[in-house]
Amino acid sequence: MAWVSTARKPSSALALESSILHQNASSSFLSMYSNLPSSDIALEEFESLAVNRLRLLKALEHAKSKGRRDDELKSTLKTLMDRHMTADASAERESAMTMAQCDDFGHHILRIAYSRNEELRKWLVTHETLLFKLRFRHTLSPSERERFLATNELPYEPCSNAELDDVRDDLVQLLESTGKKEEAAILRASGGGAGAATTPGPSAAATTTPGSASASRYAAARAYYKVPFEEVPDLVASRAVVLHRGNAYVPSESLVSLVAGRFRARLAKALVMTNRALAAGVWADEAGRVAPIAAGLALRYLGPAIEGEVGANSQQMRVQDLPKAATEHFPLCMLTLFQALRRDAHLRHGGRMQLSLFLKAIGLRMEDALAFWKGEFTRKITAEDFDKRYAYNLRHNYGKEGKRTDYTPYSCQKCLAQTVGAVGEYHGCPYRTLGSAQLKESLVENMKLTPMQAKQVAEKAQQGHYQLACGRALELRRFGGEELEENVMHPNQYFEMSRKSELGVEGGGDGGGGAAAAAMEVEVAAQPVTPIAR
Amino acid sequence: MASDLDHTSDDANAQLAKKLKTDDHGNAHDDAQQKAGDEIFAASSTHDLMPLYYRTHFPYEAMYTWLAYGHALPTTSTTSTSKQIAVKKKNIDRTFFPRREFCFTLEGDVFVRYQSFKDVHEMKKAIRERVPAKIDIGPVFSADPSRRHAYSAGTSFVPMEREFVIDIDMTDYDDVRAGAASNNLAASSDDDWAYMTAAIAVLDAALKSDLGFKHILWVYSGRRGVHCWVCDRRARMMNDEVRSAVAAYLQVYKGTEAGRARLTGNLGHPSVKRCLRETLRPLWPTVIDEQQMLERSESIEKALALIPDEDVASALRDRWSRGSKKSSDRWQELESAVTRAASSKKGLDAIKLRECPNVIILSMLYPRLDVEVSKHMNHLLKAPFCVHPKTGRVCVPIVDAQSFKPQNAPTLLGLLRQEITLDEHVSRFLEDFVHPMLADEAGEMEVDAPAAPTTPGGASW
Numbered sequence: 001m002a003w004v005s006t007a008r009k010p011s012s013a014l015a016l017e018s019s020i021l022h023q024n025a026s027s028s029f030l031s032m033y034s035n036l037p038s039s040d041i042a043l044e045e046f047e048s049l050a051v052n053r054l055r056l057l058k059a060l061e062h063a064k065s066k067g068r069r070d071d072e073l074k075s076t077l078k079t080l081m082d083r084h085m086t087a088d089a090s091a092e093r094e095s096a097m098t099m100a101q102c103d104d105f106g107h108h109i110l111r112i113a114y115s116r117n118e119e120l121r122k123w124l125v126t127h128e129t130l131l132f133k134l135r136f137r138h139t140l141s142p143s144e145r146e147r148f149l150a151t152n153e154l155p156y157e158p159c160s161n162a163e164l165d166d167v168r169d170d171l172v173q174l175l176e177s178t179g180k181k182e183e184a185a186i187l188r189a190s191g192g193g194a195g196a197a198t199t200p201g202p203s204a205a206a207t208t209t210p211g212s213a214s215a216s217r218y219a220a221a222r223a224y225y226k227v228p229f230e231e232v233p234d235l236v237a238s239r240a241v242v243l244h245r246g247n248a249y250v251p252s253e254s255l256v257s258l259v260a261g262r263f264r265a266r267l268a269k270a271l272v273m274t275n276r277a278l279a280a281g282v283w284a285d286e287a288g289r290v291a292p293i294a295a296g297l298a299l300r301y302l303g304p305a306i307e308g309e310v311g312a313n314s315q316q317m318r319v320q321d322l323p324k325a326a327t328e329h330f331p332l333c334m335l336t337l338f339q340a341l342r343r344d345a346h347l348r349h350g351g352r353m354q355l356s357l358f359l360k361a362i363g364l365r366m367e368d369a370l371a372f373w374k375g376e377f378t379r380k381i382t383a384e385d386f387d388k389r390y391a392y393n394l395r396h397n398y399g400k401e402g403k404r405t406d407y408t409p410y411s412c413q414k415c416l417a418q419t420v421g422a423v424g425e426y427h428g429c430p431y432r433t434l435g436s437a438q439l440k441e442s443l444v445e446n447m448k449l450t451p452m453q454a455k456q457v458a459e460k461a462q463q464g465h466y467q468l469a470c471g472r473a474l475e476l477r478r479f480g481g482e483e484l485e486e487n488v489m490h491p492n493q494y495f496e497m498s499r500k501s502e503l504g505v506e507g508g509g510d511g512g513g514g515a516a517a518a519a520m521e522v523e524v525a526a527q528p529v530t531p532i533a534r
Numbered sequence: 535m536a537s538d539l540d541h542t543s544d545d546a547n548a549q550l551a552k553k554l555k556t557d558d559h560g561n562a563h564d565d566a567q568q569k570a571g572d573e574i575f576a577a578s579s580t581h582d583l584m585p586l587y588y589r590t591h592f593p594y595e596a597m598y599t600w601l602a603y604g605h606a607l608p609t610t611s612t613t614s615t616s617k618q619i620a621v622k623k624k625n626i627d628r629t630f631f632p633r634r635e636f637c638f639t640l641e642g643d644v645f646v647r648y649q650s651f652k653d654v655h656e657m658k659k660a661i662r663e664r665v666p667a668k669i670d671i672g673p674v675f676s677a678d679p680s681r682r683h684a685y686s687a688g689t690s691f692v693p694m695e696r697e698f699v700i701d702i703d704m705t706d707y708d709d710v711r712a713g714a715a716s717n718n719l720a721a722s723s724d725d726d727w728a729y730m731t732a733a734i735a736v737l738d739a740a741l742k743s744d745l746g747f748k749h750i751l752w753v754y755s756g757r758r759g760v761h762c763w764v765c766d767r768r769a770r771m772m773n774d775e776v777r778s779a780v781a782a783y784l785q786v787y788k789g790t791e792a793g794r795a796r797l798t799g800n801l802g803h804p805s806v807k808r809c810l811r812e813t814l815r816p817l818w819p820t821v822i823d824e825q826q827m828l829e830r831s832e833s834i835e836k837a838l839a840l841i842p843d844e845d846v847a848s849a850l851r852d853r854w855s856r857g858s859k860k861s862s863d864r865w866q867e868l869e870s871a872v873t874r875a876a877s878s879k880k881g882l883d884a885i886k887l888r889e890c891p892n893v894i895i896l897s898m899l900y901p902r903l904d905v906e907v908s909k910h911m912n913h914l915l916k917a918p919f920c921v922h923p924k925t926g927r928v929c930v931p932i933v934d935a936q937s938f939k940p941q942n943a944p945t946l947l948g949l950l951r952q953e954i955t956l957d958e959h960v961s962r963f964l965e966d967f968v969h970p971m972l973a974d975e976a977g978e979m980e981v982d983a984p985a986a987p988t989t990p991g992g993a994s995w
Contacts, residue, residue: 169804170804170805173802173803173804173807174800174802174803174804176802177800177801177802177803177804178800178802229745229776229780230768230772230776233775233776233778233779234779236776236779236780236782236783237778237779237782237783238782238799238800239782239783239799239800239803239805239806240800242804243744243745243783243805244743244744244746245743245744245746246745246746246747246768247746436791
């Protein structure tokens, strides 16, 4: 039952991916995960490693989305790593796995689980990169960083002082604009008369130019790395770096962005390749064993336990209760659609999809759904027309037509990804699609917020934190403004949280000390731990 | 306006046809008559004249030469003057051009996406047959777009490369530009063209000196805006993340809220400073005089709202409520008032005051990008040499941004009356833009030929 058997087979997805890797063993604990784990693990370990890794990443996501900055996450990171870079002991194993092994296995297992579609890949890449970045910044000493660069073949060498002359004025200006006056002065001084002081030899790397005064001043200043701008998109986007003729001049303290960029690019590529290999059936012989676990892991993320089947998450919803439930408990996205439907007796395709799948998941059965939609639509069109044009699609959403997939309701991520804009389209995430004024109006009118509260929520949306804005609206409306530990990730989750408030059951962690990690335990543990098979 | 006249459009067409006929005989016509003709034209459907345009004027060969990027098939009959720069035969990818998506907008706003053509002949045939009101250009996909259904979702049919594009529309300047209040849209935005001239200058400089791009094509959008196509191979290969980053880097103005412009990012970045110093400040006095920026009360308020000291602002408001000094003089008053006030303050307040003239300039004149267009490979943009259905103007490449005026753009009517031709525009498009770009392209393909990973470590997965 050892998982590693898959790695030994040259036909496995992982082995395929590894066959083109350079095979140097990484000595540092932080890793680019270039190599496959080479020891055996038991099947039950496979799952617990993955779940722990998932908990770690989700906790980071949570902490980050609460607006904590990277340097504030240092202690969180340590707690989380200690807690989650572990595996449940296996009977076959005598000594516990090291943290490094857990790290390695956990990462590689999630790659399999999260490779199957764009949404999952994007999530994994974002959060693995975040973890990597934090670890690079907070767990490595300068010398360890250097060693890391060397062992991972990241050939970044600081620019020579002469090379810096092209852009010295710009670099100084950028430092000054960010309030780093002293460093700006040092940098400027190291350029003064540098032409004379620096030996114009072919490889006059200033850090090693002996003896000259300007060189030593230069050495006291920061080093810059000259790289193609494509490697540091985040620094480019925030105008935190000087660009000159297609190169970015990255200061040493931003080296982490550079390395993380490489990490991100490699992981993204590897996930696509893993997916291709899986789709091509490379892994067919593992289908009965590991694949279901992997598939289950991916499902486990997609919204905290939001399932596709009718009423999987709630009790049955009756048509006559819908209006009240809508005004009380629907998130703004669904309420907007609901009201548009009632007003116009029509919704366009995107809106119908988004709303009907949501309604399905809050417990509206197919017969009731047909009755409800028909009731609304036939205020404008005939019943015959409705049956002909719309009924099929609704039944399709319930898995009764076509390829008979029981479709899952849209997550926030999916709503946010909708393209909206045509006249008469109300789907997508209103926190994103509505203009600030319109949003405030809607919050006051529909979510019953005060103008001040609406302003506060709209500000979050303006900054691009759509889900936080939505969560804030929920807190203000249902929890007296008290901060919830749980984030809004899914319209159906919002609905459940809102309903719980009515029943007097607090959602999320019960005010537990503010430690993001603790709250996440609740969220993830609330899902079945030995589930899987679809 | 157009809809009011819809019921008379048949009548108008008849008149137009008559008019065209007389002009064919070379008869002179007076200005009044010409004006009447243009109005009739604007009201009638451009669509009726498009078949003729596509039959005789649209530069298929030039478009193909551009979009094939050196992968043109040798059978192409090129015009005698154009020197054919092609990559070495073995490096020609015959599937390159056929993998490019085109989108036709047919009459009645029907979008037909995922059109693709084997070569210039097929493209020509399709355009002539279907007579699109608008042609959009999409990315080059991993496979022929017309056969995308043969590939499973999301895996094998993905965009592979695409020019980095920028879209700037003058409607985004409506809160500041003088002509926005006027009802005559086309004429008013012609007068406000200075904003586009500034936008081109700013972005062209940043794209070249910061990002290192060389092959940048600016195209008039046909009404009141410009499109930019960055065609360097490196730009075409950027993934969506990098595109978003570049868009964010170039985006300084981020909309207006409650009457105040919102600027974004580090405004002290050397690139922003350079743009102020070398482009915006030199243009500023002319533009504000032309726009009467500090003479119209609404735009005065827009500027004053950005001064962080209420006393300074109200003193200026007071002073400007009288007299009739021109805007550039008032601007000097503003600058000295602000400097004076700053000298009596300390710390952040002083800095904010001293920087506020720059903030005002950036708020009014910095290019207002529609960044969504730039962020994704898979975004369509109207092709050069389309005809704008409302104005009848041809979307010509802008070769000299300083002197370009939208009212001088060739019109469909002028072309069909044979008063003008597109020849000059097409040959400059080829000589100034396409050929230099292809020469570089051929060079880069040579280098890339062994298909080895170029970045150490980067491609090893």
